[in-house]
Amino acid sequence: MKIALRTITASMALAFCAQVALAGVSAEEAAKLGTSLTPMGAEMAGNADGSIPAWKGAYTKVAPGYTNGTPRPDPFAGEKPTFSITSKNMAEHAGKLSDGVKALFARNPDFRLDVYPTHRTGGAPQWVYDNTRKNATSATLEDENSVSGAVGGIPFPIPKDGLEVMMNHRLSWYGQSVDYALRTFIVTADGRRALASEGDELLQYPYYITDSYKGIFQLGRFIVSGPASKAGEAILVHFSADKDVPRGVWQYLVGQRRVRKAPSVSYDTPDFVTSGVGLFDEAFMMFGPIDRHEYKLVGKKEMYIPYNNNRSALATIEELVGPKFLNPDHVRWELHRVWEVEATLKAGKRHTVPKRKYYIDEDTWQIVLFDGWDAKGDLWRMNYALGYLVPELPAHVTNVMWGGYDLQTGAYYFNAAMNGGSPHYKVSEPRSEILWSPEELANQGAR
Template identity: 35%
Template sequence: MTDAETVLQDTVAGDSVRLEEKQMRNLLCIGCTAAVLMIGGEAAAKVTEAEAARLVGDLTPVGAERAGNADGTIPAWTGGLSQPPQGWSRGQREINPFPDDQPLFTINAGNLDQYRDSLSGGHIAMFETYPDYTMPVYQSRRTAAYPEQVYDKLRQNALTAELLDNGNGVRNTIMTSPFPIPKNGLEVIWNHILRYRGEQISFRSASATPSVDGSFNPIVTEYDYFIAYSEPGAELADIDNKIFYLKTETISPPSLAGSITLVHETLDQIRSPRLAWRYDSGSRRLRRSPNLAYETDMPNSSSLRSVDQKDMYNGAPNQYEWNLLGKRELYVPYNAYELHSGNHGADDIIHAGHINQNLTRYERHRVWVVEAILRTGISHIYSRRMFYLDEDSWQVLMTEEYDNAGDLWRVSEAHNISFYSEPVFWTTLETTYDLKAKRYYIDGLNEGQAPFDFEPGFRSNEFTASAARRAARR
């Protein structure tokens, strides 16, 4: 372990989950990838041919370390789950590829100190807040995989992609993460924002905001994505600064059914801000929603989550300074096939305080650690945020959100799987725990819902405001 890794581990995994800003700013970054970039800084340079060659050498095509760790608890990456397991056929929900796996051990309040160095500050806080909280830890399986054309684009992006001068966008990139060999924290967060999630996706899931006693009323929503940035043959100049188009429609309960939100997610949101419209079934009017960004309460979240926490983080990164703190080996949510299975209803998953941890799966993985510090003069409910990104996918697995007094306020998790019909590693269920209110937000409950459809056959003109207005009136 390097001196920098020791400093990071000792600081983050100390007895207190509140980390002093001065200490964090003094942390050393690890290796050649760990330069610190302020948002107003100069655009970062693309990598050289020699550096890009590492993506077929010691690094995976995504930019992760191909080798396992020293003690063998993290295996080498051998291609991920690139082929579906036996017994699964297209059109079915993903089945568990590891049905015989059992927990190696379970972390609880009684043995917490034994594993503290391998836990994030947020997870330590969950144990300290909820005495019955547990984390079942399984064999680590590096399942993340993508189509070959995505791997090809990753290498091309590595050679050409650059941050814009203000850091609020990228250029010379397409389809997937721009910076598989990142130089700073801003490049890492753009890797998450632009990671490959398929080209078109349609699915339904339920969300809920349980009360302290665990009672809840689920809200079922349909999500339709058209990801222009990842469309075959797309070029950055041709997509009109759009990353994706998203239309959501509330299906139930009846009091909310028919409400529609339409979002045009832009790449450089300072030059061309996110466009959003909201159709309220009560007023029967489609209106622009200029404030559907940043710290605005996410609809139907009972003020437990901000808009920019959807998908763990989204939107323009201009409100924060992004510091890359290096990598850590942590126990993180991974391969959540049991939660995804559809075999467990909302009553089985939702418990008072937190979800049913017996249905979760945690594994030891290497994660990139990025700290976001609110810029001077900017208003946001979170003064500091910590992000833990999977090295094999650029998916944010966990976050920590601090209030303006510097105290840890919320902890979020993304429970992910590798999908089969379109090889992609993505969220199946997300949670945000409010440690003050002792409540949480959950999204991704899928009992009774159809599997994700990665080939719905959408056209981009189905995501215009006029198309949304026509759909709302049907």
């Protein structure tokens, strides 16, 4: 499917010019994009020993005969792990592992991490690169949840602080409009797997449909089809990146036969999609407002992270979701450079996870791992996104196949699982505004 070329219009660019002196980076710094930096702002070069290669462009090789919405093949199916990390040799690799991953090893001596050759497949269409270059000199961070002077590309490809990196994740490239069937599984501390939710997810990104962007950067709609006790429920989100445009979250409950606003769908409220094992602001690796924490940019480091995991989506749930952790046979890890951002609770604010460390892939600006500590300072949560390659966009995305571990109880969940369902991350034409109205939510949920 072809995605229409859309760039920032001349009128929009003129409107942004007034802010250039107060925002963004200099034209000289922005000139690094496409030279020493990739068009999205990652280091173009590989690392010293070649274990991270130079970026050569987004992966765009669509498999012969592939049909939109069907499971995408694993483009690296013939590769074998370069080596494996186990509890016996973990100490040798500790510097490239997150605290949460190390805690998984400590809790589960049979956990294993298979490391494959690194493929820097992340990227976007040329028009996204063009907009990113323009955003670099014009984007202004208004507050923790909003940005001005940016559209259609990464807002801060050369970031100066942690909040800019978090906003890059929020406005990263997933396509313009996609839909997929998903299931959510929870695994209890004693190893029992259960279906928590299933249904159809629609996501649309007006920020990347630049001629219609009015401050709502993401639209989302989830219609629940199971289990039977939840069938017909629905949730709708309008996420804003403009401080003058309010966000909106609505929920349709079958028993009440009405749509109501759901302001509690945010922060550390237990996520009913995961039967309360996850928190709402953990969804999609970051969900809703993030203004209760301060964000410090620690820097960049090399780390083993899940990546290019189309193989995970091809496994059955029985094969992939084990009694203590995801089956290592079906999870691919690679060495990549990531940005590290540390979040700490603001004075006077409350949150059950007062400290987190986020790890953001340099090539996509998407969160791939994060760890969370409780109020006592004990490591509590480890969240992951397996990463899925969509060559026809092109993109490497983390808004499917993500989840989290409770490192204190041993329970975990796997959300947005496409395994065995249809469609698989279907690239769609943008839907009309009517579909995203609260009134239409009731019609869809009741069907």
